[in-house]
Amino acid sequence: MxxxxxxxxxxxxxxxxxxxxxxxxxxxxxxxxxxxxxxxxxxxxxxxxxxxxxxxxxxxxLPSRIPVQAFRPSRSQKRTIKRNQDLQVRVEAATFKAESYELYERYIDQRHRDGDMFPASEKQFRGFLVEGSKQCQHIEFRYANELIAVAVTDRLATGLSAIYTFFDPAYDWRSLGTQAILTQLAIAKRMRLPYLYLGYYIEASPKMAYKGRFQPLEILQDGEWHQIITRSND
Structure with missing residues (x-):
């Protein structure tokens, strides 16, 4: 290859x-x-x-994943679940929707103006989060029928792979990024998939170290998956 x-x-x-x-x-x-x-x-x-x-x-x-059956939510994660019990969750095929793009554009504009994805464009959105894999799905989170978050995830043989999550910054108090991971864990558990793959864990990067709050966490080093214990801020 x-x-x-x-x-x-x-x-x-x-x-x-x-x-x-x-x-x-x-x-x-x-x-x-x-x-x-x-x-x-x-x-x-x-x-x-x-x-x-x-x-x-x-x-x-370091590539990271959560063993679905072993995962236990922390106290703060339980509070996040309770806080979001009023949301409607729906799993859809990865297709272009105007409301999804508008939400993505708002998210990038308000949260990532200093990043390489700003400014957002429809072409960028399609190429990044709609096209590229037939295994891709969009998990929609709605409040009173309003789309407020989308978690993009791939279905693999050994689990779900979390690709990207975007949400309405007006709902920061809901901790929708955390809720998206917790929902993907719940879906993987219902589907009897063993892992949720989270992408790269970088301990020294605040942008990527949050993954350590989901325990137990496994990382890939030297070709082997190892469980690590990280400090909790719960």
């Missing part, structure tokens, strides 16, 4: 670090079986691209 390696570029998560990213050759057809194999090696999907950090010196990005 051919891997294309980028030139060094500034790291998005750690200051004063250079990053390099390896991409699976886009001419290769990524079948469900190959997707699963790539996932077990630590690759992630973004649109039609499958990638993994391949930095020269740093190894801070």
């Amino acid at each position: 051919k891997i294309l390696l980028t030139e060094p570029h500034p790291c998005s998560y750690l200051d004063d670090q250079e990053a390099r990213t390896g991409f699976v050759d886009p001419d290769i057809e990524v079948t469900p079986a190959l997707y699963e194999a790539l996932n077990q090696l630590g690759f992630r999907r973004s649109g039609s691209h499958h990638y993994m950090p391949m930095c020269d010196q740093c190894r801070a990005c």
